[in-house]
Amino acid sequence: MKPPYEITSQILKLVSSISEKIGEVNAKYLVKSNPTLRKQNRIKTIHSSLSIEGNTLSEQQITAILENKRVVGPQKDIIEVLNALEVYKNLDDLKYNTEKDFLKAHKMLMSDLIENAGKYRTKGVGIVKGSIVEHIASPYQNVPFLMKDLFQYLKVKSEIALIKSCVFHYEMEFIHPFMDGNGRMGRLWQTLILMEEFPVFGFLPFETLISKNQTAYYCALSASDKEGKSTKFIEYMLTIIDQSLLELLDNSAKKLSNEDRIQIFLETDIDGFTRKDYLNYFKDLSSATASRDLKKAVDEGILTKQGDKKTTIYKKI
Template sequence: MAKLVQLRWVGDPDGGGLSRRDRASGNFHAYLPDPLMTRPVTLTADTAADVVDAEVAMTRLDKEAKALVETEALSRLLLRAEAIASSRIEGLEIGARRLLRAEAARELEGEIADLTAAEVLANIDAMAVATGAIGNGEAITGEVLLEIHRRLLAGTRLSHHGGQLRGVQNWIGGSSFNPCAAEFVPPPPEHVAELMRDLIEFCNRDDLPAVVQAAIAHAQFETIHPFVDGNGRTGRALIHLVLRRRGVVERSVAPVSLILATWSDSYIDGLERFRYTGRADSAEALEGLNIWVARFAAACARAAEDAASFEERASGLEAQWRTRLAPVRAGSALDLLLKKLVGAPILTVATAAALAGRSFPAANTAVTRLVDAGILRQLTVGRRNRAFECPEVIGAFTDLERRMASPGGDTRVSAPERPVPRRATP
């Protein structure tokens, strides 16, 4: 049975510079959840319907998406937004244009002068491990989660904790120095390894709908809070692992975390309701599970809807470009590059040649036509490298991110719930 365990915290009465409250000793309660493999999963009709809607929306997006999977650029922008929304670097106003330029500089020169962008790119690299680590039907392992966590903390002051389950008590809220007034205290460290083994076993089941499995796995991970730091980012990466393993999303990045971050109060309340005390088959436990799964499913459906709106806008952009450039000869470097441009918002002539599969001179001619039409704009990347950006694509992606930050789906109607990049300027 899930229960609260009373423990004793021994403070440091001589702690220099700390308040009496922070250095005090006291009792606190840690939450010890039931294993998932023995927890019954019974969905109400409404929750089951929400789950079906979510899976249909995400599967359709994954099959029909073109812009979001055409190249790595836009997928990495979604990962960038997810990394910021689910980490302690949350709130950095680093928009798509700034990040794309920094990444281009890294590719061209091997280094980045923008330290903030470098930090965000490091988080994206770690998130990218999650999206590519597991394929359809492959087993999720504890080693994969540890590797994701190791990469998340690499280069930080806590890098020595990377890839290691915690051996100390942690907590959420209250004082930074003791758990006596914490909002939530995860299980004592001696229970973490066994709970994680159970979680991994649960993630490899095939008898539950994928969205239900991802929702429960994420909530249990956040409950265990198995690491000293980086739990939020790793727990959100686990969502991607489960959905990819079950084949719901194989080509695209489902920006579920962005919606959960937007619905932060509902998200936190849902996690709290997922946790119960007593029997796993009690009315409280079953109601809490349904509330959480329904909210998670709604976030999945909203994420797919918002991503689909970007796909529609991207398709419209290409049609507009072709009208402005007409005539465009079929099979020409320009024709082929237009098909790839939405997925490559910043490129060089060499990149354009590779994308179109044409010679450097042919690509250079195509890029020149795009610049003359105002579709591309020349810029300098790094110290001296010439590159070109597509402001309309960057603007479209910025609008997508702002839309996902608004509870109502439009920041002009309902203000964003978290910091987002400013609207792109022409």
């Protein structure tokens, strides 16, 4: 059964705006941006998602952990970071519409933090803010059936991926299938759903904007709870995604360097290519600039060169 929500004019406007920005991202080759930028964005994602849940480690400390350096901090916080790094390292191997992978990801994310990581809860839970009970989660006996239905919904091809990802995120939070880690899993799985259609979301740290104003995040969840449908949360999350893409485009406004272009091209499946192939990939490039890029890559031992002039074939090393 399709979870309840309405398509509002704001949702339509946001879907259109996001689609335009994704097109611009693709046109500027930002999906396969340089590895340093991807690493920085991954660290921002992990830092933001964990800080929402109370983790105290900084981006610098997370970077140090990633580089196997010793970090002083609460043991629980360090374990949370190590687990998150492990999950994101395996992100490409997880299927967004498979419940088995969902449980596998939770086990990685919450290993050594809670009992029964990777298993649905077997107790009733309520979400308390201060002294007020904000939300009574679904009875634990219903969790397996509700999650099965939610994963069936993910397989509906007629649903727009942008909306589907928000609906899943909200419905999963509403069901609250785990004793702990629900927020992290909701944001992680929304990323995975979006990545299936738009690879840029693998490196777009939209959690950063959520962490800057957590009140709005929880207000959107609460508003949807009260209405009995995820409309308000969809509007909120699409706004966050739209703003994140705008920041990505603004931060990447500078032209790609020759190192960036070579790195991006090397990440394609193309091997044994000519200068013409390179120009076909970077359509705005002049022949002289393409020649300089390729010569520099050969001089630096990144590419090998066979043949002469127009018959020259370049190969990855």
